[in-house]
Amino acid sequence: MTKAITDVRERWGAILKERRDAARLTQETLGRALGVKGSAVSNLECGRTSPTEDVLATLDEALGTGDELARLWDDLSRAGKIPWLGQMEDLEKKAASILEFHPFLVPSLLQTTRYATAVMRAVTPWEPPARTEASVRDRIARGERFQSAETPVMMVVIGRAVLMEPVDAGPIMREQLQHIHALAGSERITLQITDEPLHPGLVGPFTVLDPSPDREIVYAESAHKGQFVHDADAVGEFKLRFHRLQAAALSPTRSLRLVEETIEGFPP
Structure with a gap:
């Protein structure tokens, strides 16, 4: 795994955590909406794993963030922009x-x-x-x-x-x-x-x-x-x-x- 990929995951994961906290949801509650365990949400927030397109869409829907998380992931991982x-x-x-x-x-x-x-x-x-x-x-x-x-x-x-x-x-x-x-x-x-x-x-x-x-x-x-x-x-x-x-x-x-x-x- 390259440093750049790790950095993108960490930056995106930090935003995911902010949006989850703002929605007053636990990792376990958000995990149930995704059909996964709370530890999987923790892995996303800590930058250990990358979200799939389906997960991105489900996260935005569950958190009421429109397409923010999907758009941000695309900006950071595909457009080559500075991660922060x-x-x-x-x-x-x-x-x-x-x-x-x-x-x-x-x-x-x-x-x-x-x-x-x-x-x-x-x-x-x-x-x-x-x-x-x-x-x-x-x-x-x-x-x-x-x-x-x-x-x-x-x-x-x-x-x-x-x-x-x-x-x-x-x-x-x-x-x-x-x-x-x-x-x-x-x-x-x-x-x-x-x-x-x-x-x-x-x-x-x-x-x-x-x-x-x-x-x-x-x-x-x-x-x-x-x-x-x-x-x-x-x-x-x-x-x-x-x-x-x-x-x-x-x-x-x-x-x-x-x-x-x-x-x-x-x-x-």
Whole structure:
């Protein structure tokens, strides 16, 4: 079994568990609807087995999820998309607010095409160009859907390194900075930049979402595959970390002024 298949199963299984919990069904009860034991549902939720087409249809019917689980499985296992992407976009759509911190990159929802391409080529230079281009298209489309919507409110803190150690010294970075400056000019998106080298965000990038009516959740990035954090105490710690970052960062007004000053340093 390849790592990619395992990852897809785990991501899909986590969503299955969320939908079962929301429906207030036990694994045994859902298993009876499928004609199997509760342990078979446990195996699906833990990513040990893959669902068949019949099981997918029965799960969606039993849980009242339309075709969500079948569609998500197809997205993850057949379309070659990043396994967490479907879940992340679903959470973003439901969220009333998004709190995001990134120490050295512009958050993916706010990236331009050329900036995203430069970042992806740097992170995975071995990927075929066609695959990189497809990933960039998915990222930009997701960002455009977010930017064109009226909700959620987004509060962003980025590291000063985003400005001081840019992905290029020319038009790519200038275009990207102009883009985030324009977005941050609205009341929906607030941008702040860290002011000191030592701060609570040294743990790495993370995002806090509150998808109503579900409880708040954190997505913490890593080089391996990232992690969704559901534990209430851990989520609370990430929220505290973000608010401490906000308190220690430049104000939104000063941050925008710094972006304006930095833009002037890049040729068009």
